Amino acid sequence: MPDELTAAQRRAVAELVRVWPVADELARRFTAAGHQLYLVGGPVRDALLGRLGNDLDFCTDAHPDQTLKALEGWAEATWETGREFGTIGAARRGLRCEITTFRADAYDGVTRNPTVQYGTSLTEDLRRRDFTVNAMAISLPDHQFTDPYGGLGDLAQRLLRTPGTPEESFGDDPLRMLRAARFVSQLGFSVDPPVRSALRDLAGDLRRITAERIRDELTKLLCGDDPVAGLRLLVDTGLADQCLPELAGLRLEIDEHAQHKDVYEHTLTVVRNAVSYEEDGPDFILRMAALMHDVGKPATKAVGPDGRVSFHHHEIVGARMTRARMKALRFPKDVTAAVSKLVALHLRFYGYGRGEWTDSAVRRYVTDAGDLLPRLHKLTRSDCTTRNRRKAAGLAADYDALEERIARLQAEEDLAKVRPDLDGNAIMELLGIPPGPAVGKAWQHLKELRLEHGPLARDEAEAELLAWARREGLTPPAGPAGE
Template sequence: MSPSPELSAAQRNAVTELLRVSPVADELGRRFAKAGYELHLVGGSVRDALLGRLGDDLDFCTDARPEDTLKIIKGWAEATWETGREFGTIGLQRGGLRLEITTYRAESYDGVSRNPLVQYGDNLHDDLVRRDFTINAMAVSLPGHEFADPFGGLQDLAARVIRTPGTPAQSFGDDPLRMLRAARFAAQLRFDLDPAVRTAMEHMAADLDRITAERIRDEVSKLLLGADPVTGLRLLVDTGLADRFLPELAGLKLEIDEHAQHKDVYEHTLKVVSNAAGYDTADGGPDLVLRLAALLHDIGKPATKAVGADGGVSFHHHEMVGARMAKTRLKALKYPKDVIGPVVALVGLHLRFYGYGRGEWTDSAVRRYVTDAGDQLARLHKLTRSDCTTRNKRKAALLAADYDALEQRITRIQAEEDLARVRPDLDGNAIMELLGVPAGPVVGRAWKHLKELRLERGPLDRDEAEAELQRWARAEGLLP
């Protein structure tokens, strides 16, 4: 099939984008050519060039072996690394770009793990056919800029479809992680899956059990950070892939009958994820912690669902149950502590705001809200606002106004007090001196009591704090 005029234009755009970095890429290509080897820009780098989004990380393939690559770049590369050498990959840095050069591969897989049995190839075609999707199986030669697309990746890119170079069954059988990558690319690029790819994912979902938790975690994170995470999440659930590593997500599809109506928790969750994806971090990037919290905020509902005598449905304490479940799931997926801790805290706090509009919150309650949220307060604001998915415009407006009022109140109290560093009005040394006790459990209990007073009443002056400490100590039998 000959390319359409639009595809030809896209091809020209790819070369134009490549020329942006040609001082490095072409120079590298000339070094390989002089040494008698081929070099091609390949895979995701070509795909991104075609999409006009080529970044600073470039992938190349060559018929040179790793030891030959090292000789060619010696003295030219500003830095090199060999962490991927066992798979034929040599990394280097030059001119602000990170380059990875991989020897042509024609490996097979052992059918048990996702680890390839590395076999070097001797031609570009065999290297491209082993790649995951056609949109990642294109190449541009260097320095000649000849375009290679043996599997129609350019056509698929124009059609915005994800397809495999060979049969999906063979591709996913070689490496089941590619099924998650298909969902991830759908989320990142807003592409559709070829029907054969989707069918294979449904039939082969159990093969994902061969993949390590760390690999799954990385793909899930990339999916969540994509431009359209909801599309990717729907694919994971609809194909059964999510059941292999995140069964709680599909479990949100609670049965709804005519006698016990309640919001569709699954659809609500996806909407909350979509809302959360609308927020950016301070540096303009997507926030993994916020999106994970949005995804997991209601996973405690199925376990806490109860139907009352009047047919009303409740999910009492689902936020606390959900926080425990979120911690267990994230640990199983090998997320680091600096992700698990904030996500669990956000899930546990996401309901705290409700009730504020009824006028029940004192300044003490606001202080506790801020103190309990700690350094996650900004994210908690975003998650709480994202959690409002009602279609009732009046109710949505009231909730937004209530939260605006809460944020304004927090700002006012923060201006009067340092809520970010709420401490008792007496420190440990003062407590020991006034009570005449050594360091130990008594000091800890006294410190906690004074902190509770600080949260309840705000800052106390020194005389008030000392009087309250003595009152507490007498009640505890520590003073006459």
């Protein structure tokens, strides 16, 4: 461990040199006013990990009014949105600084909101933090390192422990349990056995947390470097039962003949595969679709007379379940719609290799996916987890062929902008009808023809429209066009 600690300290020095000028300037103003100032928490941890960003957290014995006074003439901007909790924000030279008065909060055990009480010492403040790796501080401007709870050693071991007892920490704020899973995903940490036990025992306390805060932690977890490790911790400790029960529900009982794969393990593999297909950083919509793509299987599981297991229409059921869960967690409507649509479409490709798809089917596949098509490509490829190399190679070749066919048709027809060959104005003029439902029905009919047959010449489109109008009982105007 000493070698790891030395390396961490070297990384910290290299990272902190960048922010010392601003931090020390700020500290000198607090010192001149008779106050203490410490860089604390996540920034100290991240500096030791070599990943310090532009957000700096400080703690001080100064109260908010005193902090604001010290910032006068120095901060380029200040904000007081966290004043209720003793926090004042400030910006300087591209850095965002949040300065919080020492805290010694009391919790009611019912909500996660504390009764804010200002503390008097750094050690007391550090004890109320979630994990030891977030309970380290550096005094400013003299740069003395303070680590009363062994955070540096835990950081070297990538271990999550709590400064006090885990029961005390999670009882104060149950959201910290999800933060543990998030740090496992983001930072590659493991969980101390007493912490893991407390996660199991106190999982039900997540009911005290608002849906929005749970959503934010799950989003960060899923976008971490190793989301599968974080997801496993949620399921193994029972936390998933409280916030994402569909995931825990994937652990189906394997039938005695083992006629289907372990859906839970398959899902985690699909998530890992989806991560490998990303090109520009974490894609939450893709990862969430990978996570939820098979959640409809438990509800649709059936065993046939031959003992074979089936999950008919699980993609439709899964899309509905995905919508309901994401709505409950207060995800934005557009994000929910995108993820649900990918879940609904993820099985559409299977069967393509039998050679039954016409150009019309390919057009519909592209049109139905819309701007989600690139993600659908990745999700479909991620869903191939078979260990049968011949089968895997066949599926990959089939999808290669489908993508090549899509590219050819797109080049010929611009499938991303498929529209009927006649617009609404042309329809109204040709049929002699005013705006209304009939125009929409005609437009949809022409779009179906466009998908089925590809682009039509103008006279062909007009003839098809007139024929449709006659079948619908609409009488086209007399004249050359209607003859």
